[in-house]
Amino acid sequence: MYVTRRATFSASHRLYNAELSEEENFRLFDKCASPNGHGHNYVLEVTVAGEVGEETGYVLDLKELKKILAREILDKVDHKHLNHDVDFLRGVIPTAENIAMAFWNVLAPAIPRGRLHSIRLQETENNAVEYRGEQK
Amino acid sequence: MYVTRRATFSASHRLYNAELSEEENFRLFDKCASPNGHGHNYVLEVTVAGEVGEETGYVLDLKELKKILAREILDKVDHKHLNHDVDFLRGVIPTAENIAMAFWNVLAPAIPRGRLHSIRLQETENNAVEYRGEQK
Amino acid sequence: MYVTRRATFSASHRLYNAELSEEENFRLFDKCASPNGHGHNYVLEVTVAGEVGEETGYVLDLKELKKILAREILDKVDHKHLNHDVDFLRGVIPTAENIAMAFWNVLAPAIPRGRLHSIRLQETENNAVEYRGEQK
Amino acid sequence: MYVTRRATFSASHRLYNAELSEEENFRLFDKCASPNGHGHNYVLEVTVAGEVGEETGYVLDLKELKKILAREILDKVDHKHLNHDVDFLRGVIPTAENIAMAFWNVLAPAIPRGRLHSIRLQETENNAVEYRGEQK
Amino acid sequence: MYVTRRATFSASHRLYNAELSEEENFRLFDKCASPNGHGHNYVLEVTVAGEVGEETGYVLDLKELKKILAREILDKVDHKHLNHDVDFLRGVIPTAENIAMAFWNVLAPAIPRGRLHSIRLQETENNAVEYRGEQK
Amino acid sequence: MYVTRRATFSASHRLYNAELSEEENFRLFDKCASPNGHGHNYVLEVTVAGEVGEETGYVLDLKELKKILAREILDKVDHKHLNHDVDFLRGVIPTAENIAMAFWNVLAPAIPRGRLHSIRLQETENNAVEYRGEQK
Numbered sequence: 051m052y053v054t055r056r057a058t059f060s061a062s063h064r065l066y067n068a069e070l071s072e073e074e075n076f077r078l079f080d081k082c083a084s085p086n087g088h089g090h091n092y093v094l095e096v097t098v099a100g101e102v103g104e105e106t107g108y109v110l111d112l113k114e115l116k117k118i119l120a121r122e123i124l125d126k127v128d129h130k131h132l133n134h135d136v137d138f139l140r141g142v143i144p145t146a147e148n149i150a151m152a153f154w155n156v157l158a159p160a161i162p163r164g165r166l167h168s169i170r171l172q173e174t175e176n177n178a179v180e181y182r183g184e185q186k
Numbered sequence: 187m188y189v190t191r192r193a194t195f196s197a198s199h200r201l202y203n204a205e206l207s208e209e210e211n212f213r214l215f216d217k218c219a220s221p222n223g224h225g226h227n228y229v230l231e232v233t234v235a236g237e238v239g240e241e242t243g244y245v246l247d248l249k250e251l252k253k254i255l256a257r258e259i260l261d262k263v264d265h266k267h268l269n270h271d272v273d274f275l276r277g278v279i280p281t282a283e284n285i286a287m288a289f290w291n292v293l294a295p296a297i298p299r300g301r302l303h304s305i306r307l308q309e310t311e312n313n314a315v316e317y318r319g320e321q322k
Numbered sequence: 323m324y325v326t327r328r329a330t331f332s333a334s335h336r337l338y339n340a341e342l343s344e345e346e347n348f349r350l351f352d353k354c355a356s357p358n359g360h361g362h363n364y365v366l367e368v369t370v371a372g373e374v375g376e377e378t379g380y381v382l383d384l385k386e387l388k389k390i391l392a393r394e395i396l397d398k399v400d401h402k403h404l405n406h407d408v409d410f411l412r413g414v415i416p417t418a419e420n421i422a423m424a425f426w427n428v429l430a431p432a433i434p435r436g437r438l439h440s441i442r443l444q445e446t447e448n449n450a451v452e453y454r455g456e457q458k
Numbered sequence: 459m460y461v462t463r464r465a466t467f468s469a470s471h472r473l474y475n476a477e478l479s480e481e482e483n484f485r486l487f488d489k490c491a492s493p494n495g496h497g498h499n500y501v502l503e504v505t506v507a508g509e510v511g512e513e514t515g516y517v518l519d520l521k522e523l524k525k526i527l528a529r530e531i532l533d534k535v536d537h538k539h540l541n542h543d544v545d546f547l548r549g550v551i552p553t554a555e556n557i558a559m560a561f562w563n564v565l566a567p568a569i570p571r572g573r574l575h576s577i578r579l580q581e582t583e584n585n586a587v588e589y590r591g592e593q594k
Numbered sequence: 595m596y597v598t599r600r601a602t603f604s605a606s607h608r609l610y611n612a613e614l615s616e617e618e619n620f621r622l623f624d625k626c627a628s629p630n631g632h633g634h635n636y637v638l639e640v641t642v643a644g645e646v647g648e649e650t651g652y653v654l655d656l657k658e659l660k661k662i663l664a665r666e667i668l669d670k671v672d673h674k675h676l677n678h679d680v681d682f683l684r685g686v687i688p689t690a691e692n693i694a695m696a697f698w699n700v701l702a703p704a705i706p707r708g709r710l711h712s713i714r715l716q717e718t719e720n721n722a723v724e725y726r727g728e729q730k
Numbered sequence: 731m732y733v734t735r736r737a738t739f740s741a742s743h744r745l746y747n748a749e750l751s752e753e754e755n756f757r758l759f760d761k762c763a764s765p766n767g768h769g770h771n772y773v774l775e776v777t778v779a780g781e782v783g784e785e786t787g788y789v790l791d792l793k794e795l796k797k798i799l800a801r802e803i804l805d806k807v808d809h810k811h812l813n814h815d816v817d818f819l820r821g822v823i824p825t826a827e828n829i830a831m832a833f834w835n836v837l838a839p840a841i842p843r844g845r846l847h848s849i850r851l852q853e854t855e856n857n858a859v860e861y862r863g864e865q866k
Contacts, residue, residue: 051283052316060582062470062497062539067785078786080793086539089470089497091582097316105203106214107281112313113216131470131494145787147731174468174499177792180732180777187827188860196446198334198361198403222403225334225361227446233860241747242758243825248857249760267334267358310332310363323555324588339649350650352657377475378486379553384585385488417651419595449656452596452641459691460724513611514622515689520721521624604854606742606769606811630811633742633769635854675742675766718740718771 052167053108054097055115059128062089063144066133087131092149093172094123096157100164110163122156146173150181158183188303189244190233191251195264198225199280202269223267228285229308230259232293236300246299258292282309286317294319324439325380326369327387331400334361335416338405359403364421365444366395368429372436382435394428418445422453430455460575461516462505463523467536470497471552474541495539500557501580502531504565508572518571530564554581558589566591596711597652598641599659603672606633607688610677631675636693637716638667640701644708654707666700690717694725702727732847733788734777735795739808742769743824746813767811772829773852774803776837780844790843802836826853830861838863 064087065079075083082088096119100109126136132144138156142148150171158166172178200223201215211219218224232255236245262272268280274292278284286307294302308314336359337351347355354360368391372381398408404416410428414420422443430438444450472495473487483491490496504527508517534544540552546564550556558579566574580586608631609623619627626632640663644653670680676688682700686692694715702710716722744767745759755763762768776799780789806816812824818836822828830851838846852858 051286051320052318053283054314054316056312056314058583060496060498062495065787067787070785078791081537084537084539084543086542087470087495087497088468088537088539089495089499090468091497091499102281102283102287105206107201107203107279107284109283109315111214116312129489129492129496131492131496134494135492143787145782147733147782147789148787150731151782175466176736176796178734178736179789180734182732184731187830187864188862189827190858190860192856192858194447196360196362198359217401220401220403220407222406223334223359223361224332224401224403225359225363226332227361227363238825238827238831241750243745243747243823243828245827245859247758252856265353265356265360267356267360270358271356311330323558323592324590325555326586326588328584328586337651339651342649350655374553374555374559377478379473379475379551379556381555381587383486388584415651417646419597419646419653420651422595423646448600448660450598450600451653452598454596456595459694459728460726461691462722462724464720464722510689510691510695513614515609515611515687515692517691517723519622524720602855604768604770606767625809628809628811628815630814631742631767631769632740632809632811633767633771634740635769635771673761673764673768675764675768678766679764719738 051102051109052097052099053110053112053115053164054095055112055119056093056095057116057119057124058091058093059124060089060091061127061130061132062087063132064088065143065145067143087133090173094119094153095168095170095172096153097167097170098161098164099167103163110161114162118157118160122160123153146171146177146179147181150179154181154183187238187245188233188235189246189248189251189300190231191248191255192229192231193252193255193260194227194229195260196225196227197263197266197268198223199268200224201279201281203279223269226309230255230289231304231306231308232289233303233306234297234300235303239299246297250298254293254296258296259289282307282313282315283317286315290317290319323374323381324369324371325382325384325387325436326367327384327391328365328367329388329391329396330363330365331396332361332363333399333402333404334359335404336360337415337417339415359405362445366391366425367442367444369439369442370433370436371439375435382433386434390429390432394432395425418443418449418451419453422451426453426455459510459517460505460507461518461520461523461572462503463520463527464501464503465524465527465532466499466501467532468497468499469535469538469540470495471540472496473551473553475551495541498581502527502561503578503580504561505575505578506569506572507575511571518569522570526565526568530568531561554579554585554587555589558587562589562591595646595653596641596643597654597656597659597708598639599656599663600637600639601660601663601668602635602637603668604633604635605671605674605676606631607676608632609687609689611687631677634717638663638697639712639714639716640697641711641714642705642708643711647707654705658706662701662704666704667697690715690721690723691725694723698725698727731782731789732777732779733790733792733795733844734775735792735799736773736775737796737799737804738771738773739804740769740771741807741810741812742767743812744768745823745825747823767813770853774799774833775848775850775852777847777850778841778844779847783843790841794842798837798840802840803833826851826857826859827861830859834861834863
C-alpha cells in the first residue's frame with residue numbers, strides 16, 4: 051500500500067555550476083542561469099510504502115507525515131532562495147533532480163513507519179521529476 | 187499497457203475503532219473522529235493492465251469499465267455514509283487505505299479483460315493512497 | 323482591485339427541509355437527502371475589493387485574510403457535519419447557496435480593509451455557487 | 459463577449475519597501491521579505507472585451523493575443539527577478555496587485571481590437587488578484 | 595446568487611469562412627483551418643442568476659440544470675463534428691465565441707427558474723470565452 | 731531518476747476498423763465511431779529514466795526534451811486529424827492505446843540520454859493510458 055502527501059512551497063533558484071565559465075553556464079542552463087535567479091511554486095509529493103495497521107487502518111497517519119514534511123523540508127525551503135538559504139542544499143546545483151535527491155536523504159531516516167518509496171517534485175505545470183532512491 | 191478510468195463520488199465517513207475508547211479514538215484519529223462524521227469528494231482511479239486487442243485497439247473499452255465502476259462501486263458509495271450505508275465496508279474503519287482494499291476485492295473479479303493493476307483513491311487535494319493488491 | 327483567498331474544507335451534510343414530509347424531501351433533494359448524510363471537499367474562494375495601499379502594495383494582506391478565514395469559518399466547519407455541528411448554520415438547509423450566504427454574514431463585518439465582494443463555494447468539480455451580497 | 463488568454467511565467471521577487479526599516483518590512487511582509495527573495499509560477503489571465511467580428515467569428519484572434527503577451531510581458535518577466543530585471547517594475551513593490559496594475563499599463567495600449575477588460579494574476583494556488591483598470 | 599454547472603464534451607471543428615478563398619482562410623485561421631479538422635475537449639460552464647428559494651435553499655436544482663444541458667446541448671455536440679453534425683450551428687464558423695452565442699440562444703429559453711447569466715466555454719487550457727448575452 | 735515533460739495537443743479522430751462492417755463498428759466503438767469524427771485536447775506525458783549528470787544536475791535537459799517532442803510528435807499531430815494527416819498512424823485505429831505505442835516507436839530512438847520509460851496519454855479528464863514498451 052502506498053500513501054502520498056502533497057505539499058507546495060515557493061522558492062527561487064539559479065542553475066549555475068561554479069566550476070564552469072559564465073558562458074558555459076548559459077550554454078548549459080540558458081535562461082535558468084539568469085543572474086538574479088527566478089522562482090517556482092514547487093509541488094512536492096512524498097510517497098511512503100508499507101502495510102496497513104489493523105488498529106488504525108493507516109500505513110502512516112498522513113497528518114503525521116504532514117508534520118514531518120513541515121519540520122524537515124517546508125520550514126527550510128518555503129519562501130527561500132535554494133542556492134543560498136538551505137543547509138542541506140549547500141554546494142548543490144538546485145535542479146529538480148538534485149533537490150529531490152537531497153529531500154530523499156533528509157526524509158528517508160525520518161519516516162517512522164513503512165519506508166520512503168518516492169519523491170516527486172513538480173517545478174512547473176509541464177516539468178517534473180521522480181526519485182525512488184536508486185542512485186547514490 | 188495500462189488503462190485508467192477516473193471517477194468521483196461524494197460520501198461521508200468517521201474514523202473510529204469500536205474496540206478502543208473514545209479517548210484513544212481521538213488520540214489516533216483527531217478531528218477525523220468527529221462524532222457526526224465529515225465528508226469528501228473522493229477521486230477514484232482504477233487501472234487495468236493488459237494486451238491491446240488487434241480488432242479494437244483497446245485493452246478494455248473504458249466505456250465498459252465506466253459501467254462496471256458505476257454498478258459495482260459508485261451506485262453503492264456515492265452520496266452515502268461509508269460507516270453505515272455500504273455492505274462491503276461493514277465493520278471496516280473507512281480510512282482511504284481500507285476503502286481502496288475493499289474496492290480491490292469488489293473489482294478484481296469483475297474486470298472482464300486484462301487484470302486489475304491498481305486502485306488510487308484521493309481523499310483531499312493533498313492526501314491519496316494507491317493499492318496494487320499486495321496485502322491480503 | 324480584487325484579491326482572492328482560496329481555502330478548502332471537508333464536511334458532511336444532508337439536504338432536508340424539516341417542514342416537509344420524508345417523501346417530499348426525497349422528491350426535492352433526491353440522493354442529497356440520503357438519511358445518514360454524505361460529504362464534500364468544499365472549495366471556498368473569498369474575494370475582497372478595495373484600493374491598493376501605497377505603503378504595502380496590498381489591498382489586504384492575504385496572510386491576514388487566511389487567518390480570518392481560519393478563525394471565523396474553517397475552524398467551525400472543517401471535519402464537521404453542517405446540519406449538526408455549526409452554530410451559524412442552525413436551522414438552515416445546508417445547500418451551497420445557503421452556506422455561502424451564511425459565510426457572507428459571518429465574514430462581511432470581519433474584513434478589516436476594503437469590502438467583501440464575493441463568496442464562491444464549489445461543492446463538487448461540476449457544481450458551484452457565487453454570492454455577492456445581493457439578497458437578504 | 460469576453461475572451462481570455464492564459465499564460466504562465468516563473469519569476470522571483472522580494473516584498474520590501476525601501477522607505478521603511480528592515481524591522482518594519484518584516485512586520486509588514488513577514489517571510490515574503492526574506493532577503494534573498496523567493497519565487498512563484500505565476501498564472502496570468504488576460505481578458506479582452508469586444509464585439510465578435512462577422513468575418514472571423516473572433517473578438518480577437520487569441521493566437522495574436524498570445525504573441526502580444528509574449529512580446530510585451532512574458533519575454534520580460536519569465537525566469538527573471540521582478541525587483542531587479544524588469545524595466546516597467548522599477549521602483550515598484552512587486553506584490554501581485556502592483557504587478558497586475560503594471561501589466562495593465564503595458565497591455566492596455568497594445569490590444570488591437572476590443573478593449574482590455576481584466577488582468578488576473580495568480581501567485582499561488584490559494585492567492586490571486588484581479589484588476590479591471592479602476593484605480594490610477 | 596449565481597449557480598454554475600460545469601460539463602465537458604469532445605468535438606471536432608474546422609475554422610473556415612466559406613465566403614473567403616482557401617488562402618484567406620489560412621491567413622485568418624492558420625492551423626485552425628486544417629482541412630480535415632481537429633478537436634477539443636470543451637469545458638462548458640453555465641451560470642444562472644436568481645433568488646434562493648426558501649423551501650429548497652436552491653436557486654435552481656443543479657441536477658435539473660444538468661439534465662437540461664444534457665438534453666439541449668451535450669447530446670447534440672458530444673462526439674460530433676461542429677461544422678457538420680449540429681443543427682443549431684449550421685452556417686456558423688464554429689469559433690468558441692460563436693458556439694457560446696449559439697448555446698446562449700438554445701439555453702436562455704430553457705432555464706425554468708432565474709435567468710441565464712453567462713456561458714463560459716474553454717477550448718484549451720489557455721483559451722476561453724465568456725458570453726453574457728450582450729450582443730445580438 | 732525519472733524526468734517527465736508534459737505537453738498538450740488538439741486533434742480529431744474516428745474509431746473505425748476498416749475490416750469490419752459499419753454495424754460492427756458502431757457496436758464496438760459506439761459514439762466514438764461517429765462518421766465525421768470528433769476530437770480531444772490530448773495531454774501527453776513523456777518520462778525518461780536515467781542517471782543524473784554531475785556537471786548539469788540533469789538526467790536530460792527538459793528544454794531539450796521539449797524540442798524533441800515538438801519536432802517528432804506535436805508538429806505532426808497538433809490541429810490534425812489522426813486518421814488522415816499523420817504518417818506514422820497510417821492504417822492504425824487511433825485509440826489512445828495505439829497512439830501511445832506509435833509515439834513510443836517514434837520517440838524511443840530519439841532520446842539522447844537515459845532511456846524512454848513511459849508514455850502517458852490522457853484523452854479526457856476521465857480516460858488515460860500508459861505504455862512502458864512491453865508489447866511489440
